[in-house]
Amino acid sequence: MLTQEPIYPKPFLKWAGGKTKLIQQYISLFPQKIINYYEPFLGGGAVFFYLYNHYFLSSAFLSDINPELINTYLCIKHDVEAVISLLQQHQANHNQEYYYYMRSYNTENSVERAARLIYLNKTCFNGLYRENSKGEFNVPMGKYKNPQICNPEVLRAVAKALQVAQIEVKPFETVLNYAKSSEDFVYFDPPYHPLSETSNFTAYSRDSFNKDDQIRLKNVCVELAQRGVKLIQSNSDCPFIRELYKDFKIYEIQAARAINSNASKRGKISEVLITI
The missing domain is CATH 1.10.1020.10 (Adenine-specific Methyltransferase, Domain 2)
Known part of the structure; x- marks a missing residue:
């Protein structure tokens, strides 16, 4: 008698910059143990679902500034x-x-x-x-x-996974109210800094993410690092981001860019993972 394969929760939305195809490049940087997980730029939630499936998460705080997404x-x-x-x-x-x-x-x-x-x-x-x-x-x-x-x-598997999560419309700085120690792990997936003036793909909503926002995010990462909180941030591989995070560890990964009006410019592109 054939047994049905278990259905695991996974992203139920197609989301620009979704991480499903990149997670294999992240695994070596994930902490060995996660007590409390935080994801302030939720989007499609690929990293949350991966960690839920493999780390058996029991506590997560998921947030985003997009009220329709959080709803x-x-x-x-x-x-x-x-x-x-x-x-x-x-x-x-x-x-x-x-x-x-x-x-x-x-x-x-x-x-x-x-x-x-x-x-x-x-x-x-x-x-x-x-x-x-x-x-x-x-x-x-x-x-x-x-x-x-x-x-x-x-969707039912997703609903079960979300039972461990507190889900709110909040700006990314809110993570500072919660993540306090080495038992906490934060994954940041902000709108990427554009590689050039003509490649700004960050304005997916009314609230675009500019250079000042990137600097604010970096300051949040510094504060978390001083507390001993484990963190990973993904971002574009560009001089501004590399300079901004020069005191952090920076790892280069390869990603596929699918959203470009010019088909010839779709393909592999380097991104960075930033850790402490």
């Missing part, structure tokens, strides 16, 4: 079956007209907002999260023949 995680944590039900409706109704109707659809219902975000994420161009100046999602529909909008088993 989606909270709805999956607390009411996953309602999210699944709505996603199945979206799956059944999906076409071009329906996509643009849902893109313009506004609701105060948190579960409807969560299902809408997942639906748009699975069907929009490149899974790119982008808002206009009014905070409205404005990405055109992608050219997918049969997108998988709802995977109930994965």
Whole structure:
């Protein structure tokens, strides 16, 4: 009799800069033991799900400044079956007209907002999260023949994993209120510093991440390091970041860049992992 393979939690959103394909290059830098885990730029949550699966995390603090993203995680944590039900409706109704109707659809219902975000994420161009100046999602529909909008088993596994996590809309500096000692591990995945003036891919929402923000983040890393907190940060491999973190350990890794309007500029690119 065949036994069913267990379903492990994994990212349920396509997210710009997602780390699923890079984690194998991170593993050697992860601490041997993690008591409390913090991820202040949550995004798709690939590192959290990896650590949950392999480190059996029992305590995590997950945050992001994107309220729609955090609402989606909270709805999956607390009411996953309602999210699944709505996603199945979206799956059944999906076409071009329906996509643009849902893109313009506004609701105060948190579960409807969560299902809408997942639906748009699975069907929009490149899974790119982008808002206009009014905070409205404005990405055109992608050219997918049969997108998988709802995977109930994965969403249920995600909901189980999220039970160990406190999930909030918070700026990254909030981690200083919680991470205090060597039992704590923080992973930072900020919007990357642009490699050039014409390659600024950081403005995925109304709140872009500029040079001053990078400096603020570095100061947070310094404070955490002085407390003995373990940390890793991923960022672009550029002179500004290397100079900013010259007193930290910097490791170069190889990543694939998929989001570029010029197809010839997609491919392998070096990134850095910053640790203490």
